[in-house]
Amino acid sequence: MSVPNSDDDVTTAVNERVTNRGFGRILVALYAIMAIGATTRSLFAIATKFNQAPLAYSLSAFAALVYIIATVTLARGDATSRRIATVSISIELIGVLVVGALSLIDPGAFQKASVWSWFGLEYLLLPLALPILGLWWLRHTRPSEEAVEV
Amino acid sequence: MTGLFANLIMGVAVALAVWAAVLAAANKRITRSLLIGAAVLEVMLLAYLIGGVVQMIGTDRSFAKFEFLAYLVGLLIIPPLGIAWAWDEKSRSGVAVVAVVFLVVPIMVVRVQQVWAGVGA
Numbered sequence: 565m566s567v568p569n570s571d572d573d574v575t576t577a578v579n580e581r582v583t584n585r586g587f588g589r590i591l592v593a594l595y596a597i598m599a600i601g602a603t604t605r606s607l608f609a610i611a612t613k614f615n616q617a618p619l620a621y622s623l624s625a626f627a628a629l630v631y632i633i634a635t636v637t638l639a640r641g642d643a644t645s646r647r648i649a650t651v652s653i654s655i656e657l658i659g660v661l662v663v664g665a666l667s668l669i670d671p672g673a674f675q676k677a678s679v680w681s682w683f684g685l686e687y688l689l690l691p692l693a694l695p696i697l698g699l700w701w702l703r704h705t706r707p708s709e710e711a712v713e714v
Numbered sequence: 715m716t717g718l719f720a721n722l723i724m725g726v727a728v729a730l731a732v733w734a735a736v737l738a739a740a741n742k743r744i745t746r747s748l749l750i751g752a753a754v755l756e757v758m759l760l761a762y763l764i765g766g767v768v769q770m771i772g773t774d775r776s777f778a779k780f781e782f783l784a785y786l787v788g789l790l791i792i793p794p795l796g797i798a799w800a801w802d803e804k805s806r807s808g809v810a811v812v813a814v815v816f817l818v819v820p821i822m823v824v825r826v827q828q829v830w831a832g833v834g835a
Contacts, residue, residue, distance in 0.1 A: 596799075
């Protein structure tokens with residue numbers, strides 16, 4: 565229902581309404597990179613040294629899952645994907661803000677660094693930038709019918 | 715795994731990233747010469763993987779070997795995947811994706827070196 569109408573025949577107009585074209589191409593690539601990086605690192609950490617910092621490594625694995633969902637849903641870009649992306653990226657934003665703040669207030673809380681520690685400084689602050697850009701992009705490409713949502 | 719060849723890979727990757735960024739700034743799409751550059755980098759990354767495996771077999775030091783291999787294989791796979799994802803994008807974002815992907819290469823080479831040296835992650 566939120567797929568652009570076929571009478572929207574101007575290419576640029578259509579492109580503005582999809583999440584996987586234009587700037588969305590870069591956004592999906594960045595999410596994919598974070599998904600690959602966080603998934604492999606957390607899997608290795610959980611497999612080899614989970615007991616050293618169960619909370620931090622579980623959080624990283626959770627972050628990895630969120631990145632995978634964001635990558636897939638933004639790349640697909642249909643109505644259902646947009647809804648899932650909006651929810652999961654909102655959770656991602658809350659996660660990086662809470663974990664980032666906690667890691668500054670109480671550096672010992674997580675024993676080891678998680679992806680979201682220090683707002684993702686280890687990943688060049690990409691974990692902080694991505695959800696902000698992601699939510700902005702979802703809003704920017706929002707089909708007019710869905711204007712009420714979020 | 716450290717040394718001249720690794721530095722050369724990082725230098726080539728950064729140069730290609732700058733080149734792709736310049737193309738993006740000029741509102742261009744992926745060019746044939748950029749692809750040739752990417753192919754050269756890919757050959758270097760293949761040699762890096764082979765060299766890494768040979769050195770890994772040749773040492774009895776203990777380090778995170780699976781992680782080491784994952785990074786080396788990832789290095790080989792990520793640039794082509796990025797270019798494929800960028801390929802049919804009509805706007806300048808396509809070549810910008812290529813710039814991002816090339817920038818990931820030096821970061822991953824540094825991680826390969828850290829894992830090789832046994833620096834914990």
